């Protein structure tokens with residue numbers, strides 16, 4: 429299987445500000461990778477390097493070639509933040525222009541129709557709303573029929589319906605075997621679709637794996653119940669971090685939900701309305717990215 433993206437010891441600085449310190453990554457065909465990180469972590473910078481728009485040090489290849497090489501460029505579609513748009517150009521013209529860049533382009537009109545965007549075809553880009561522009565930019569990214577897509581915060585500004593339609597389209601693209609790198613701050617959305625998550629922090633991936641693997645490493649849970657037992661009893665149970673009484677509820681914060689639950693089994697007849705909430709991706713993300721920057 430030919431690797432789509434390969435990065436080894438990639439480093440990048442803007443002047444004396446080092447943004448990427450040591451990036452190592454392999455992406456295989458058909459993978460959907462969710463790239464997440466706090467504002468300013470370097471996600472867009474990394475995508476720009478993969479596109480050949482910025483040059484870092486270390487080894488980087490896309491379809492086995494240097495980023496930006498013409499042969500790999502035609503297999504690539506991107507939707508970046510702040511994509512330049514010429515206000516006077518119409519949607520139809522922009523789609524034609526984008527299609528003309530690729531020898532394997534799709535029919536622009538058919539694509540606009542499929543995306544329910546045909547009405548916007550005669551409109552000038554300058555008068556479109558932010559959400560409409562995002563949807564058009566997505567169609568532009570796809571019209572060249574790319575094998576690899578870079579989508580940088582694609583759903584920003586889209587209304588709920590458009591976001592839903594967008595993620596459905598991503599699923600369809602998955603069926604077609606497209607490889608995608610998607611950045612998003614909407615963790616609930618990205619976790620649904622990504623085969624693999626990359627968490628960028630302090631210039632490195634502090635996590636590279638599936639959501640399931642991430643959750644296996646982070647076993648924390650919140651157990652809520654009602655009980656006539658004294659809350660002090662729960663403080664002494666294994667892995668219990670903190671116990672809060674918010675009458676009538678007792679809230680037990682555990683660093684290892686399974687371990688604490690096992691210890692609760694003998695008391696089950698005194699516990700009522702028990703519920704368990706595992707750490708969400710957002711909880712884990714905040715733990716991993718809340719750490720101070722390295723000096």
Ligand SMILES: Nc1ncnc2c1ncn2[C@@H]1O[C@H](COP(=O)(O)OP(=O)(O)OP(=O)(O)O)[C@@H](O)[C@H]1O
Pocket residue numbers: 442445447465466467468469470471472473474
């Ligand atoms: N052209 C530039 N010159 C100097 N610094 C820059 C430039 N572009 C980005 N930076 C800085 O590099 C860092 C990484 O920026 P980047 O846009 O890659 O982050 P990001 O993870 O995409 O952030 P966000 O989630 O806010 O979009 C930030 O501190 C940013 O201020």
